[in-house]
Amino acid sequence: MTRAFSCLWIILAAPLRLMPQQPPPVFRAEARLVEVYATVLDHKGRFLDGLPRDRFRITDNGQPQSIVAFENTTTPLFCALLLDTTGSMHDSLPTVKNAMSRVIDEFRDDDSMAIYGFSTSLDVLQDFTRDKAAAKRALLRNRAGGRTALFDMLTNITMDIAGRSGKKAVLAFTDGDDNASVLTAQRAVESARKSGIPIYTVAQGEAHNSQALMKRLREIAKLTGGRSYGTNNPHQAAQIFRDISMELQHTYLIAYKPPASHGGGWHQIKISLSGANGYLVHAKEGYFQN
Secondary structure (H helix, E strand, O other): OOOEEEEEEEEEEOOOOOEEEEEEEEOOOOOOOOEEEEEOOOOOOOOOOOOOHHEEEEEEEEEEEEOOOOOOOOEEEEEEEEEOOOOHHHHOOHHHHHHHHHHHHOOOOOEEEEEEEOOOOEEEEEEEEEOOOHHHHHHHHHOOOOOOHHHHHHHHHHHHHOOOOOOOEEEEOOOOOOOOOOOHHHHHHHHHHOOOOOEEEEEEEHHOOOOOHHHHHHHHHHHHHHEEEOOOOOOHHHHHHHHHHHHHHHOOEEEEEOOOOOOEEEEEEEEEOOOOOEEEOOOOEEEEEE
């Protein structure tokens, strides 16, 4: 079975106006399968690829589960780059474009990418393509200007790519205070967690200095199986993008049917490898079931 690997890049870096503290929403398994994205590292921190399905063991609340769908690390990657084109990106946009252009070059020949821009609306600048030159041209056509509806765009994109089959991920890097969304930060977080899609976040500049925002981004990344980054130097974005791109190309997708639950609740997920010691498996820690 061959499926596509979808990933989404958004762009994050000025402080967001978060809502008052509320009980944190959680990912809810409402589909037939629970999808878990995982990377495997050896004791030297090197990615371990090419593992077959029968090497993986997965438990749900301590109970072994049968793997019903599996995607290995060779599955083609579909990566959507969502670029914040609001006015706050004016100074850092050229550096970010150059960093992303270099990352596009690192994609494999059978990988595909799409380019999106957003301010108060979402613009498809280049639909999914394997043509790296076309993707770069679309990226370079972006111009900064307008207000920021980050929460709306994050919610819409997450819901959109959730319907795609195969491996999916989100990379979020933005420089803009949300000043135009109809939806709240809480709703965006809930949508991301509910979808179960791994979200990688990169906060730059003022966003990196906001403790409340960084806490929320780390929470999103942890519960969806992604990672959270922060930097005050836009030139470091290139290395961060390369690190995330490398991890995405070494990701497994493991899916199983959620066990029957009386009354629902939190389900803890644990993934291990049979016949192997000293390996680190990075994946989300669990989900909430109705």
